[in-house]
Amino acid sequence: MSCAVRVSAYAKINLSLRVLGVRPDGYHELRTIFQSIALHDTLTARVRRGPFALECDDPACPADETNLVWRAAERVWAASGRRGTMRGVEVRLAKRIPLQAGLGGGSSDAAAALRVFGSLWRVNQPSLRDIAATLGADVPYFLEGGTVLGLDRGDLLYPLLDHPAAWVTLVVPPFGVSTAEAYRWWDEVRGSDVGRALSGPASDHQNVGRALSGPAFENDLQGPVAAHHPEIARIVSALQKAGAFHAAMSGSGSAVFGLFSRRPAAERATRVLQKKGVRALLTRTVNRAAYQRSYPRVVPTPC
Numbered sequence: 679m680s681c682a683v684r685v686s687a688y689a690k691i692n693l694s695l696r697v698l699g700v701r702p703d704g705y706h707e708l709r710t711i712f713q714s715i716a717l718h719d720t721l722t723a724r725v726r727r728g729p730f731a732l733e734c735d736d737p738a739c740p741a742d743e744t745n746l747v748w749r750a751a752e753r754v755w756a757a758s759g760r761r762g763t764m765r766g767v768e769v770r771l772a773k774r775i776p777l778q779a780g781l782g783g784g785s786s787d788a789a790a791a792l793r794v795f796g797s798l799w800r801v802n803q804p805s806l807r808d809i810a811a812t813l814g815a816d817v818p819y820f821l822e823g824g825t826v827l828g829l830d831r832g833d834l835l836y837p838l839l840d841h842p843a844a845w846v847t848l849v850v851p852p853f854g855v856s857t858a859e860a861y862r863w864w865d866e867v868r869g870s871d872v873g874r875a876l877s878g879p880a881s882d883h884q885n886v887g888r889a890l891s892g893p894a895f896e897n898d899l900q901g902p903v904a905a906h907h908p909e910i911a912r913i914v915s916a917l918q919k920a921g922a923f924h925a926a927m928s929g930s931g932s933a934v935f936g937l938f939s940r941r942p943a944a945e946r947a948t949r950v951l952q953k954k955g956v957r958a959l960l961t962r963t964v965n966r967a968a969y970q971r972s973y974p975r976v977v978p979t980p981c
Contacts (some may be wrong), residue, residue, distance in 0.1 A: 689783060693924070715964075719787055745787075758799040771787060777854060781897070806847075845945075847959075849933065863902035863903060864902045913951075921947065942961055
């Protein structure tokens, strides 16, 4: 009997992240391009008797009600019409995506959980998308995958033609950066003038579009974060010197990526950085079709 469901929760990088200002609701107005990469966590849900349980192999990752996987399960349980406390499923989360790195690990885990529990408890896709939006601004992206333009808080999504396949050297510094910190630093450096421009009627999408001048691929958070963590700028420079056709911090950091057209060049860059004592990983981009084929995979295992 098949009673386990296993899914890969892929990380993302932000090919571009433009911060246009502060919205009237306090969130930041964004224009970002998400891209899936092959680095992933693995979520396995097993049907069993007893209360809902969550286990994680990373001690830094909470395995309680504060975890987005748990919160996703609670909301799908409620949406399915079930009553009482959750029961009947045990979830094991194998973490490979670094925490506080700008790679979307928690959000991707939540989206993977939505797909698993939606399948187990028969909740339709529109409802799952509505739930995703309540869990976090980038959780809806992880139900789509591939190359996607994100507007508003990053949750208004427009799928794009997939970016050409690329190999990725991913560098994870020995420190994390919280999303709140990164945006606070942006506010301190650049936020006030732009924020006023978006605080009134000028915040409609037509005027937001006029604010999008500048390089096509740029991360507006990189400068403010690098001012507090200079290692970010040094890693970007090292990847560029190694031949990356694009190198930048991902999201709010702290991870930095370099894109290479050929695997040997990415492997060389990864080895060079590893020899310097830097945590560097080799991965690749994942297109939308491959991403969506990964959900969900039923693994025949005894109950």
